[in-house]
Amino acid sequence: MQMNIQHMVLTISNAVDLVGVTDVFHGRRVGMMAVECAKVLGWPLPTQRLLFDAGLLHDCGVSSTREHHKIIHELEWQDAHLHCEKGDSLLRDFAPLAHLAPIVRYHHTRWEDMAALQVDPTVARHANLIHLVDRVDALATPYYRDESLLLHVAEIRDTISRHRGPLFAPDLVDAFLAASTPEAFWLQMDPAYIPQYTQDMERFRESHASTLGELKQFAALIARIVDEKSHFTAEHSQGVARLARFLGLQAGLNGDHLDKLEIAALMHDIGKLQVPDELLESTGPYSPAERAVMKKHSFATYQILRRIGGFEELALWAAEHHESLNGNGYPFHLQARDIPLESRIIKVADIFQALAQRRPYRAPMPATEILAVLHKMQADNEVDANVVSTVARHLDECLQVALGAVV
Template identity: 35%
Template sequence: MSDTQMIPQIELYKLLRALSLAMDYNRSGLMRHHQRVALICSYLAEEIQLDPDLLPQLFCSAIIHDAGTSTFKEKADLERFETINPWRHCKRGHQLLSKMPILKPLAKVILYHHDRWDGQNQSGLSGSSIPLPSRIIFLADRVDVLAYQTGNILDYRQEIVDQINEQSGTMFDPELVHVFNKVSSKESLWLDLTSQFMDSQLGRRLHTCPVITSEKEIIGVSKIFADIIDSKSPFTYRHSRLVAETASLLAGQAGFTGRQQKRMYIAGLLHDLGKLSIPEEILEKPGRLNKQEYNVIKHHTYITHQILSMIDGFEVINQWAAYHHEKLNGEGYPFHLTGADLSVGSRIMAVADIFSALVEDRPYRKGLPRHRVEEIMNHMVATKSIDGEIVHILMDNYREAEILKEGMPVNWAN
């Protein structure tokens, strides 16, 4: 992608759909919960002929409604039909989305998306005072929790319908339950939920959402996902931000233009997107990983690559983000690329990620001082793992990189 070529306009729903896929991993693998909830919402919205002005808000909120969760434990708690204290993740999701103007309209919907109709809510709302999109998502969300079972979904759909009806007027809006009873008679609803063609179904059913028109907006959305990623573990609470800031600093010193630095910043924010699929006990293990655990870790860059490949205009950003564990000698993962395959941007990201990991605290050690960072990185240069010229740029600008670690980000990306 040349510097004069802008990232094309992106439908907000499509961007969120791709990125939220990373949030849909739990201990059982990829659940596609957000997509399934959005699909159920589309059936309900169509049946009630929802105001077209509310459709984008509903669909975009549905596809990111659990933004306030990161860990497998939090997700397991939400897989119970009657959750315990869901307000915490609703409030966190609201806080995250309120930071970004294009997502702020979704924040209120997400804040109330576990509010019960009968009013036993920390929000203080009840009945029709709960926003309609929130009520729709709550019902769809709980239907999907019940629907995620093994076997033929048509065999147990009536059990799901019965359980939803038992909570009409208590958990759920009784009018929406009535609507659900109508749409649940369609086998297509249930077959769509388990279909390998879900992406195309969503594309056909969901209406156009707002369009992201600037890299500043993409950076804002990427920052929110960086916060979700880094909330996975207290040891990575700012890792994605530090990698993004360090990579953009190195890119500027390497001669990248301002626009290219912004793309590098986006790539850094999203480089660990796939870590949302990794169990916390592996990320936080206080000792060396065994072979099996290391093999699990190797999934994360592959998942990052596959998810970012779904976003139009992210081709170069994807390479910079997803190749950060590749090595010049071909001994990295998961693609075993060599120096001939790795662009300067990918090499910069690898150095930025290593620097950030070395200076940050980890479960098994405190952040390392400069002399140890230099020793380790120089050894990696000698073994042809990383690019010596990029390491040289880092060492020449080490104080600036240290300032970034102290939480003082560069201003150009604001």
């Protein structure tokens, strides 16, 4: 499995950008603008690539659509530091991306406060540049969709200029003003051109194969981002992964195969980042329109994971956790013969863990009631009978594993 650091950065960025729902390029635009400013400053290519990665990941601490709304509609707001601290916590514990953690930590810190906080001068400048272009993108966001951006460039530049000194380092403001003078600076933010810019930045980067241990750490990082979406889903992905591994072990899987199953389960709900908070936390039945939104999440998971070299099989295992043996599942309406054991295991693990957790509309279910639900789904040919039988034989253990108790 050839997942290198750049694949990891892009995958996290793709996941986090889903939180924007209809605007999925915020991170990339921030990275692009940071690079263009760095060029004006004469910073070398390695620094440009560092800033591009920092731009892609600067909001990795944001899982909530409510918080994303603040990010793209307010210049400064109370508690902006919270998602910076979350992002720092996510990255600093993962060695391949730990070098980006300090930039993420301080990317909403005012320039005038950096010295008092004793931030490393290089980190301070990099973080402040990300802060600056992040706010530029927030100011520009209302104008991307109707293609009126060029009509508002002057007011955006003026707003940034007015915050020279206290909010942004003066020389960084000057670099932004120089970089953003040509129309090309703004036109390249068009969704049609962003993929090519990203490809250009990834060209000639060094590559290395990741170990399964590294990939499990990476998948756990993704799971933490997803599970932060709502307190009702706290540790859901991690619980599903633990239970899927346990069920896989009982089914005779072992070694790398078991690790890959766990990785797929950890990342099965990436697409839920695109679901609005209020829908996930709804206390009533979904309307047809709301159910249609919910049904998009597993396909979004597939689209993100399938881009990673070597993840093609895992992408399917993760994305097929709402397929049913009777052919009425989603998003592919697969027949039973086309649904692999791994997908069947993740489906049962997902159902079991979700029912064992509290939700806005119900209390956690006891294990016996969860098993009754699974038996009903088995009778309707929705879930695999052998996997359900395994749950029945190890019911108490499954509950403990799903909820994180030591077995």
